[in-house]
Amino acid sequence: MPLVDIIDRLLGRGVVLAGGAVISVAGVDLIELRLSVVLASVDAFDRLREPAETT
Amino acid sequence: MTLLVRSFVRASDADRVGIPGLVVVRAGGVAAIATETDAPPTATEDALRAHVAMTGAIHDAAPSLPARFGSIFAGRDELAQALASREAALLGALDAVGDRIEMSVTLSWRTARAGGTADASSGRAYMEALGTRERERERAEQITARLVGELGYERAFTRESICPRGGVAATVALLIPRDEVMRVRRHVASFRDRTSEVMVAAYGPLAPYSFAS
Numbered sequence: 001m002p003l004v005d006i007i008d009r010l011l012g013r014g015v016v017l018a019g020g021a022v023i024s025v026a027g028v029d030l031i032e033l034r035l036s037v038v039l040a041s042v043d044a045f046d047r048l049r050e051p052a053e054t055t
Numbered sequence: 056m057t058l059l060v061r062s063f064v065r066a067s068d069a070d071r072v073g074i075p076g077l078v079v080v081r082a083g084g085v086a087a088i089a090t091e092t093d094a095p096p097t098a099t100e101d102a103l104r105a106h107v108a109m110t111g112a113i114h115d116a117a118p119s120l121p122a123r124f125g126s127i128f129a130g131r132d133e134l135a136q137a138l139a140s141r142e143a144a145l146l147g148a149l150d151a152v153g154d155r156i157e158m159s160v161t162l163s164w165r166t167a168r169a170g171g172t173a174d175a176s177s178g179r180a181y182m183e184a185l186g187t188r189e190r191e192r193e194r195a196e197q198i199t200a201r202l203v204g205e206l207g208y209e210r211a212f213t214r215e216s217i218c219p220r221g222g223v224a225a226t227v228a229l230l231i232p233r234d235e236v237m238r239v240r241r242h243v244a245s246f247r248d249r250t251s252e253v254m255v256a257a258y259g260p261l262a263p264y265s266f267a268s
Contacts, residue, residue, distance in 0.1 A: 001258040005159060005226065006103050008219075013264040014123035015063055015145070017137040 058089040058134055059096055060126040061109050062262065063145050068117035074109075080131050082138035085145045087122075088113055089134065095127055110262040118154050120145065121262035148267060152230065155212070156260035158239050160227040162198060162253040167222070192217055195224035198253055202246055203227060206239065214265045224253050228265035236260050 058078060064071075069079045069086040078089045090109075096102055103124060110121035128134040138145070195217050203213055212230040219226055231239060240257050247255040 001107070001159065001261075002161070003100055003103070004220070005161065005258065006100075006107055007098075008226075009159075009261070009264040010103050010106055010124035011098065012123075013267065014121045015148075015267045016123045016126060017060070017128075017134075017141055 056130055057092050057094070058087075058128045058130065059092040060087050060089045060122040060128065060134065061106065062088045062113040062119040062121050063138075063149070064088060064113070064117050064119045065146070065149055068119075071117040072113050073116065074112055077113075078131075080134045080138065082135045083142045085138055085142050085149075087134055087138055088119070089128075092127065096125055098124065107261070110264075111260070114156065114262040118149055118152065119262060120148055120152065120267040121264050152263045152266055154233065155230045155263065155266075156233050156236070157263045157265055158229045158231055158236065158257055158259035159261060160202070160229065160239075160243055160255060160257050162195070162202070162224040162226070162255050163222055164224055165252060165254055188218075191224075194252070198250065199225040199227060202243075202255070205246065206242060212266070230263055230266045233260065 056078075058080070061077070064086050066081045066084050066086045069081065069088070072079075072088055076090060078091060080087045080089065106124050110119070113119050114121070128137065199215055199217065203215065206229065208229055208231060214228040216226045218224065229239065236259065243255050243257040247253075
């Protein structure tokens with residue numbers, strides 16, 4: 001499954017409990033998802049720039 | 056002990072998830088399936104794919120709702136408290152999803168389309184670009200509606216995203232019975248052969264991310 005679709009699902013969908021969630025980038029606690037702010041690692045975003053996969 | 060939540064299941068199903076290294080936290084009729092972590096997770100490709108694999112394995116063992124990646128709690132007590140506050144909603148969502156799995160279908164344009172940002176070199180160019188994008192969107196909606204109509208699943212079990220990014224006409228999430236995975240794959244392959252405008256690919260089965268909230 002293309003990484004971009006995985007990122008869409010894992011960072012934008014799924015259950016979030018009342019406690020919110022925290023994702024770190026480069027080892028720094030960065031985000032509370034309840035603020036609707038989502039970031040992915042630089043590594044993941046770099047791969048989004050690669051040519052789209054085709055069947 | 057910091058816990059990274061992977062999925063949610065009915066408390067009565069938690070023992071069916073016999074995957075080593077997982078931590079089970081119960082609250083009333085629901086349970087969270089988690090792994091211990093030293094720090095908040097980094098969203099690397101490996102970590103994301105590992106989460107997909109783990110939530111898939113849990114969903115194979117018992118009906119579940121996958122957690123959004125990065126859901127961490129300071130310990131069992133904090134997680135149990137959060138679970139208890141959402142028990143009814145989680146049980147309702149588990150009932151709605153049942154034992155179904157999610158399939159993801161991506162429809163990609165075979166030839167390059169306008170997409171992207173509108174041409175702002177002049178007012179006329181800008182309006183023409185907007186019009187092109189709107190026609191592209193309308194065509195994407197028509198193609199997607201045809202595919203979804205042919206597949207025949209209830210609207211409640213489909214989620215569509217039209218022109219979500221450059222080069223992609225649409226993505227469709229389907230919540231289907233496990234024994235219909237091959238039917239969907241065959242139909243997607245047939246649709247691809249009958250459609251000149253888009254390439255169509257099906258992925259899954261997955262845990263029901265698009266239907267979990």
